[in-house]
Amino acid sequence: xxxxxxxxxxxxxxxxxxxxxxxxxxxxxxxxxxxxxxxxxxxxxxxxxxxxxxxxxxxxxxxxxxxxxxxxxxxxxxxxxxxxxxxxxxxxxxxxxxxxxxxxxxxxxxxxxxxxxxxxxxxxxxxxxxxxxxxxxxxxxxxxxxxxxxxxxxxxxxxxxxxxxxxxxxxxxxxxxxxxxxxxxxxxxxxxxxxxxxxxxxxxxxxxxxxxxxxxxxxxxxxxxxxxxxxxxxxxxxxxxx
Amino acid sequence: xxxxxxxxxxxxxxxxxxxxxxxxxxxxxxxxxxxxxxxxxxxxxxxxxxxxxxxxxxxxxxxxxxxxxxxxxxxxxxxxxxxxxxxxxxxxxxxxxxxxxxxxxxxxxxxxx
Numbered sequence: 102x103x104x105x106x107x108x109x110x111x112x113x114x115x116x117x118x119x120x121x122x123x124x125x126x127x128x129x130x131x132x133x134x135x136x137x138x139x140x141x142x143x144x145x146x147x148x149x150x151x152x153x154x155x156x157x158x159x160x161x162x163x164x165x166x167x168x169x170x171x172x173x174x175x176x177x178x179x180x181x182x183x184x185x186x187x188x189x190x191x192x193x194x195x196x197x198x199x200x201x202x203x204x205x206x207x208x209x210x211x212x213x214x215x216x217x218x219x220x221x222x223x224x225x226x227x228x229x230x231x232x233x234x235x236x237x238x239x240x241x242x243x244x245x246x247x248x249x250x251x252x253x254x255x256x257x258x259x260x261x262x263x264x265x266x267x268x269x270x271x272x273x274x275x276x277x278x279x280x281x282x283x284x285x286x287x288x289x290x291x292x293x294x295x296x297x298x299x300x301x302x303x304x305x306x307x308x309x310x311x312x313x314x315x316x317x318x319x320x321x322x323x324x325x326x327x328x329x330x331x332x333x334x335x336x337x338x339x340x341x342x343x
Numbered sequence: 344x345x346x347x348x349x350x351x352x353x354x355x356x357x358x359x360x361x362x363x364x365x366x367x368x369x370x371x372x373x374x375x376x377x378x379x380x381x382x383x384x385x386x387x388x389x390x391x392x393x394x395x396x397x398x399x400x401x402x403x404x405x406x407x408x409x410x411x412x413x414x415x416x417x418x419x420x421x422x423x424x425x426x427x428x429x430x431x432x433x434x435x436x437x438x439x440x441x442x443x444x445x446x447x448x449x450x451x452x453x454x455x456x
Contacts, residue, residue, distance in 0.1 A: 171347030196348075260348050309424055311353025324353075328425040335426075 109185065111139060111149065114193040115203050118171040123191070124148075136169050136176035136184070140192060140204070161320065163254030163255035167204050168193040173259040175318040214271045219296040219297035220278030225289035241284040244265045248281040248326050250319050257313035257323050262281055269302035273323030274303050280326035283333060295330075295337055304330035360417035363410045370407065 108127040115124045137155055144151040155165035160178040167176050170186050173195055181190070198206035215221075219291045226233065235242055257273035258264055264272050271279075282288050292307050298304050304327045313323040346356075368435035394400065419441070423434055 173348065247356045262349070307351070308357060309421060310349075311351065315351045315353060316348065320448055322431070324424075325431070329428065331425050332428065 104170055107188070109139070109181070110189045111143065112189070113140070113143065113193045114200075114290070115151070116200060116304070116318065117202055118200055121200070121203075123193075128219040129283065130181075134181050136174065136179045136181060136190070136192065139181060139190065140167075140176065148329050151204075152202045161252060163252035166195055166254040166256045166259070168195060173256040173316055175254055175256065177323070178318065185279035189299065195255055197259050197261065197264045198255065205308075206255075208255060210268075211258050212253075212270065214275040214302075215253075215278055218271045218275035218279040219290075219294045220282055222282065222285075222287050223290035223293065225287055235286065239286075241286060244284045244329065247283045247322060248277045248320060251277060252319060254318065256316050256318060260316040262310055262312065263306055263308055267302065267306055269299065270306045271302050271304075273307075275323065276307075276330055277326040280329050283330070295333060298330050299334040299337075304334060315319070356417060356420060359413050360421065363414040363417065367414055370410075388404050 103122075107130045109130050111126045111128050113126060114125040115121055126147055128139050128142055131138070131219055135275045140151070141154050142156075143152065147196070149171065153165075153167070155177060156162040157164075158177045161177055163175070165176045166173055168174075168191075169179060169184055171193050172184075174184070176192075192204065194200045194204050194206045198208065198210060199206050253272055254275065255274065257277075261270075261273055263270050276298055278313065281296050283291055283294045286340075288294070296320070309328070311324050314325070315323070317323065349358075377388065377391060380391070395404075420438070423429075423437065427434065427437075429437070
């Protein structure tokens with residue numbers, strides 16, 4: 102507990118899918134607190150009707166992402182003193198997703214696009230076959246390593262202006278997932294993945310603005326993965342028969 | 344006012360490339376029109392060329408060369424970013440090498456002329 106108790110001015114977005122506005126709260130500053138602590142304090146002490154989403158509180162589940170002073174962040178691992186703007190904090194629901202209530206967004210479009218990008222395993226063997234050995238240092242596996250740590254928090258999706266301007270765009274997370282599947286030697290249907298990511302809402306929409314990679318809380322690089330899909334798409338133009 | 348989630352060097356590189364491209368696209372029709380004057384109305388072209396010796400136009404020419412340089416290197420950057428399967432550090436080293444080579448070559452060029 103800090104010896105001096107200053108109050109922080111916190112503006113929190115309150116509303117439903119149709120309308121809303123910012124509501125101001127005074128929250129006592131602690132020596133060490135996260136954005137999620139601040140929101141929880143408001144919900145527990147000032148307004149029990151405030152809706153927000155969290156689960157693990159340790160940066161694994163990816164459910165507590167919100168816009169913090171205009172930047173999408175994982176609120177459970179973001180310390181207040183790193184993002185405080187003067188004495189002010191503005192917390193809003195994630196961009197590019199429909200609001201359900203207050204700070205809770207509807208994640209369906211985000212996860213639907215994971216399916217649409219064919220970010221799922223296409224088996225090449227039956228359970229009777231021996232397990233395929235994967236050399237940890239092989240090029241494909243190293244490429245996959247950089248992508249599979251995604252926690253589905255949707256921060257990259259909220260940071261992406263291409264998603265804002267094109268609601269069909271699959272987005273950085275789904276495309277990165279597709280890139281890991283594409284590089285998986287155990288995957289039997291790479292052409293389906295490539296067809297899914299090179300269509301209208303696919304990887305070629307990406308303008309390489311890089312906000313996904315800059316704001317990813319796990320330091321992943323979806324822009325690089327999307328560039329890989331672009332290369333694979335271009336290469337397939339020259340290799341495909343007929 | 345740049346929105347907070349866009350305040351990083353990658354987005355700045357993106358917007359500089361877009362703006363320089365747009366400005367060059369606006370400039371080019373005028374450029375070709377003036378070149379065409381050499382064939383159709385040489386006197387008007389000479390009049391215009393003497394106007395380009397004024398300091399304000401010289402300053403504008405500097406801006407034009409700046410736009411060209413920004414767009415040229417922005418394009419190289421984008422192609423390297425998207426088409427070379429290199430790691431980030433390899434790309435940074437490559438960019439540094441090109442920048443240093445360009446700097447040395449430009450200094451040499453300026454001393455020659």
